[in-house]
Amino acid sequence: MEDSVLYSFYFWTYMQPNYYRVIKKATSFSGLEMISHAYGQIAGVEVVGFYLWLITEANIQAFNSEIRTPISRLQNAFNPFEIKKNQVSEWIYKTISKLESLGLVRTFFSPKRSEITFCIIDPLDWKEFKQNKQLKEKLVEAMGKVEYDRNCLAFDQIDNLQFDNALEISANFEVNFTANQSDVWFSFNFEELHKELVKNKLLISLDEKAKTLINGYFEKYKLSLQQITDCIINSSTQENELDFQKLEMMFFQIVKNDTAPILETVSNNKDFFYKNEILDESTKKAITDCHVNFNSEKYLFLLYGKIDESQLQLVRQLRSDYQLLDKVINLVLDFSFWKNNGMWREKYILKIAQSIKINNSQNSYEKTLNNFIRALTLNKKHSLNNIKPVEKTISFTEYFEFIK
Structure with a gap:
């Protein structure tokens, strides 16, 4: 001693x-x-x-x-x-x-x-605990690899996500406790992925951070199961742990090399707002289905391609402070996307949300859509009459005041 x-x-x-x-x-x-x-x-x-x-x-x-x-x-x-x-x-x-x-x-x-x-x-x-080799080895020895992996899932928190390349797809309140709302889940089949990894003798736990990254690339770029499996295998360490940054880089490289098709992942069309009366019904239905069936975090990611924490925080604010349903939030996001030429405008979105709340249409997709269409029509009439450009001088709160 x-x-x-x-x-x-x-x-x-x-x-x-x-x-x-x-x-x-x-x-x-x-x-x-x-x-x-x-x-x-x-x-x-x-x-x-x-x-x-x-x-x-x-x-x-x-x-x-x-x-x-x-x-x-x-x-x-x-x-x-x-x-x-x-x-x-x-x-x-x-x-x-x-x-x-x-x-x-x-x-x-x-x-x-x-x-x-x-x-x-x-x-x-x-x-820090996992980085301590002695403690980690003792813990695996004490509880076994399976239970250790369960602990990894429990302690690797969602707030560690790199939000510029990941999306939160958590179900919101309306998904499970409001009628006529579809369930939200990962569209990628992680059970099949697990089987492929086992075939390759790789026992690796995927935390929420990794799953959101995988699911995001699967939905936006349609990466195949084999492509995703290969990337995970090549991104794993000798300790059967996932190198997240390496996985992210490999996904990016696949897309950059055009080995995966970049497909439109949400149906949207400028004429849904600007020329709704002449747009064909099948296109309208496809766009509406995206608004109604996606939770807002997922819709935001698919619309812009990537999202950050400030954008996610805004979605939460639209729910909590303005009581907007997800389908209404998605409609607002889509409208802002077209009005601002694909640019993110937080203050603009908040002005719209305030107008919706004033008009008591937080829960009405149809009423909000009609207000958008009527507001654009009003804007066009003002422009034709050589009135000051409405878009620059009149907020959307004022738009809706005109069309009550």
Whole structure:
């Protein structure tokens, strides 16, 4: 044993301080999740229980910082564990030692004050934990590869998405709790992909970040199952993990090399708004189906080809602040797309949303569409009468005020 380990064992076996204290920084909820699902799998339930007890004790002592806590409180705290009195010191030593080895506790002893101090260290987050080779190997050993992969799915959060190349396709409220709304799901068959990966002896977990990237390229560029499988195989590491950036680069290269056809993925047509009365019914139906059947994050991605976090935030705002249904949001996005020559105009979209709310048409696709058509007709009439250009001087709120 190293000198520090020998001293620690000797201390817990033969020397008892009269007092102890516990100090810590704030421990986040996600940190406690890591203790339960990662560290606890390695060290065991008793060690986790002791760590959580230390956190509680630190909170109590923080309110009584002037009162010294006798060591007997620490010893008596573990009666529920049915530890024999003469074995308490050994049990505490072993438990603390495990926490120290995991980097969760640092221990200090002051002979002058006859006081021992436990300094609680926040656990690593999941990304840092996986990068620690020793911890990762111990966790896989403790829970098995399958359960480890499940943990990966649980901890790799959606907010880590690179939104410039990914879309959120989460179902919104209307999808499941409003009548006549279609279900939203990944259109790509990930079960078939899993079978192909198994055939190639590749056991790899795809998190939501990877799935959204795959699904986005599948829908927009119609990459085949074989193309996607090959890209994943070539983007995997020796540890059976996915190199996301490499996968993204390979998808991009396929499209750049024109080895996959770039297909129109949403039906849209400028005349749906500008010449609706003469547009053929089949085209109208195809456009309307896209508005009605896609959730807005997905529609936004398919319309613009890529989306960022600010655009996704705007979609959420249209739902929460303006109470627009997804089919109405999609209609607004499509209208703005044509009015602004394919450019993204956030303030313009918000003006439209405000007008829709004022006219109480948040839930009416038909009423909103008719308002768009009538507004464009009004704009055209004003232009023909040599009135100041309406598009530059009159907001869409004012458009709708004219056509009530």
